[in-house]
Amino acid sequence: MRIAFLSNVVYPWVNGGAEKRIHEIGSRLAEDHAVTVYPRKFWDGPDEIDHHGMTLRAVAPETDLYVEEGRRSITEAIDYAARLTPPLRRSIDDHDVLVASVFPYFPVLAASLARLRTDTPLVTTWHEVWGEYWDDYLGRLAIGGRVTEHVTARVPQHPIAVSGVTADRLAQLGSDRAILPSGPDRADIAVVPNGIDVAQVRETDPADDPADVLYAGRLIADKRVDRLIDAFEQVASDATLRIVGDGPKRDELERQARRSPASDRIEFTGFLDEYTDVLREMRAAPIFASPSTREGFGITYVEAMAADCTVIGADHPESAAGEVIADAGFVPEPTTDALADTLDRALSGERPPTDPTARAAEYDWDAIARMAERAYRDAIG
Missing domain, CATH: 3.40.50.2000 (Glycogen Phosphorylase B;)
Incomplete structure (x- = not known):
């Protein structure tokens, strides 16, 4: 397989759960597959480097990820998604599957634009579904977060959730039809947990x-x-x-x-x-x-x-x-x-x-990587 991970952050330059997951799964799958990551450039040197068997291909410069009170920057997420779309579109035929971390959502929307008129599947990894938590996180701006989460759930995708609880919440989110079409059914959501060494x-x-x-x-x-x-x-x-x-x-x-x-x-x-x-x-x-x-x-x-x-x-x-x-x-x-x-x-x-x-x-990264590999193959069909 030729796998592309879409994430604005990259381990170990940024150390968090989502980027750690990409590193651990990607570096293991790189032993048998071609793995490319499209992050911001947090390293010195050329824009494209080899890292633990994976190709890191920078699409945007390093920038601050957080604003006041420890909240992730919405502007940064939108900027990354905008910069990601053109190079991903140019290289879309080089990849058999795209894998996007859902938070901060916008890379999923960028991937949807990049894969227009192609049959390259998009796999999404849902670490959480926020729902009402947006009220605590963004206050009066919470409606923007809610709408973005709802829209993201309805993008054509092969969703992965890190737990059954998250999968259930995603299915419930997708069933709130309102004006938008429905999102994924629970049976269509694979569960691939996070792992540890x-x-x-x-x-x-x-x-x-x-x-x-x-x-x-x-x-x-x-x-x-x-x-x-x-x-x-x-x-x-x-x-x-x-x-x-x-x-x-x-x-x-x-x-x-x-x-x-x-x-x-x-x-x-x-x-x-x-x-x-x-x-x-x-x-x-x-x-x-x-x-x-x-x-x-x-x-x-x-x-x-x-x-x-x-x-x-x-x-x-x-x-x-x-x-x-x-x-x-x-x-x-x-x-x-x-x-x-x-x-x-x-x-x-x-x-x-x-x-x-x-x-x-049961949560060792070797086992988790094998589960992810099966999910990616299923998405390819």
């Missing part, structure tokens, strides 16, 4: 000073770290909680922690410099807790299971935690009391029915 996790040395309970992730409202702090107050008086990460809720959460009777046992570290630093914390901590009520997938759950943590998520219809963790961890109701009870049992040594490391092995 299991060996890297297992080979990472544990941190020297572990916490009893670890959280790692963005400090935003949906992660419900406030409930984790409330629940932690109710458990063993000698346990420690370490919160790794940063975000708009950090100041508020730190004030909450200072007011807590357990304040001397709660630590905020901010973002750690290296990914392996987070893995070291996971390898050392016996418990990983993230009671998020909104997870399109939840890669930290898989990383923590690979590190042999007792993982605690939250049971919520907008979270894939239960799907990802299954019975290799605990997924209580997202209430303070239910979370405190689960924390207490885990701190007392209770372990889940299934070995967490065995569950995590």
Whole structure:
């Protein structure tokens, strides 16, 4: 196959979930297939380079990706899509399949223009479906996000979702016909999860000073770290909680922690410099807790299971935690009391029915790349 990935960002120059997925899948498939990535140019040197067996073909210069309050720049996304369309159109016959990350949506629309009057299939990777979350993210501009998401869902495509929860939300989004035609049916949406390098996790040395309970992730409202702090107050008086990460809720959460009777046992570290630093914390901590009520997938759950943590998520219809963790961890109701009870049992040594490391092995990137390869072949027909 000749595979083209369409993404404005590229790993390792930009380190996020979507670009990491492209790198891990693309570099593995490059052993047997021709893989090209069309990103912005974040590297020095020529516009086209070889990287881990893949061809990186820059279509736009490097620029800022974020605006105020950590939001992705809409202007940047539109600019990238506009710059992508002409070169992709010129080289469309060089590729058997196009693979576009849906967020920030506009590359999907650019790919649709580039493939007009061709039979080159477009595969889309949906990491999340935002729906009502647009109101929190963009406020009065949310209608623009909603319309763009609806239009993107209705572009002719072969959709992939990273979880069943995301697939269900995409199918529901596509069924809201209104003026626009319908989007994909649930049966047409392939599920190819995100993955991890299991060996890297297992080979990472544990941190020297572990916490009893670890959280790692963005400090935003949906992660419900406030409930984790409330629940932690109710458990063993000698346990420690370490919160790794940063975000708009950090100041508020730190004030909450200072007011807590357990304040001397709660630590905020901010973002750690290296990914392996987070893995070291996971390898050392016996418990990983993230009671998020909104997870399109939840890669930290898989990383923590690979590190042999007792993982605690939250049971919520907008979270894939239960799907990802299954019975290799605990997924209580997202209430303070239910979370405190689960924390207490885990701190007392209770372990889940299934070995967490065995569950995590199912998400190794080698297995995920094979699933993606099958989905791309299916799209080609």
